[in-house]
Amino acid sequence: VGELWLIDFGSSNGTFLNKRRIHHPIRLNDGDQIVIGDQTLTLRHPFAISKEYRTDLVQRTLREIENVPCWLVVTDIRGFTPLSRSMQSEDLDVLLGSWIFTCKEIIENHHGIINKYLGDGFLAYWPEAATSREEIVAVMSALKELQQRQSPEFRFVVHFGAVAMGGVASMGEESLMGEEVNLIFRLEKLASSLGQPSALSESAHTKLGELVPAHSLGEFELKGFQTKCAFFSF
Incomplete structure (x- = not known):
């Protein structure tokens, strides 16, 4: 027996799990109460995750993980706590549901995939073989246009690198792992500290070239990385 997850893609009425509105995918357990509109549902799933399922997950992980060059985008709402x-x-x-x-829509209309919802942001990716530089530029332009609405204010960072992909799917999506995933999250925190609404990693800047005029913000030391990382605004 595998796992069950509950996801709400920004519905106006919301989905409630055990009397709390959900904002990101969450794993379900036996006896959980789900409220959708005026309907109340009680989950009956009394079986523990089987040993065979766990063993299969480990075997799939060992077999299927591969390094895939990908474009990555991380977004984050500015000043979410206040x-x-x-x-x-x-x-x-x-507000969050609409955003x-x-x-x-922007990501999926340009053949991207949202891999992980982060409460006040998300991680999206595009395998290089399935997209183009021009399509990534179109995504960046659409997100920049959305930023002009300031509803809410948010920042985003674009990176390019080889990502460990495959193995155990997470909530229906590929599991993304590795140094490049860690790097883009470090760069998002750096963008926050610099007050930059949109930024590029060095590899993304090099890859996009003349398609995206950018300004160097300098080189920075990042926790967990031995060499300094160049960073660019656009």
Whole structure:
């Protein structure tokens, strides 16, 4: 027996698990109460994850992981904590749901995949073989246009690198692992500290070349990385 997960893609009415509205995918357990609109459901799933399922996951992980060159985008809402304190819970839920839905449309309309929801942001990816530089530029332009609405204010970082992909799927999506995934999250934190709404890693800047005029922000030491990392705004 495998796992069951509950996901809400930004619905206006919301989905509630055990009387709490969910904002990101969450694993379900036997006896959980789910409320959707005026319908209340109780999950009956009394079986533990089987030993055979766990063994199969390990074997699949060993067999299927491969390094795939990918474009990566991480987004994050700016000042989410004070924003959440200044708004009514219902209004915040509608704002987040609308923003996530719009971002999801942008990503998927350009053949990208949202791999992980982060509460106040997400990680998206495009295998290089399935996209083009021009398509990534179109995504960047659409996100920049969305930033102009300031509803909510958010930042995003673009990176290119080889990602360990495959093995055990997470909530229906590929598991993305490795140094390049760690790097883009470090770069997002750096963008936050520099007050930059949009930024490129060195590899993304090199890959995009003349398609995206960019300004060097300098080279920075990042925790967990031995060499300094160049960073660019655009």
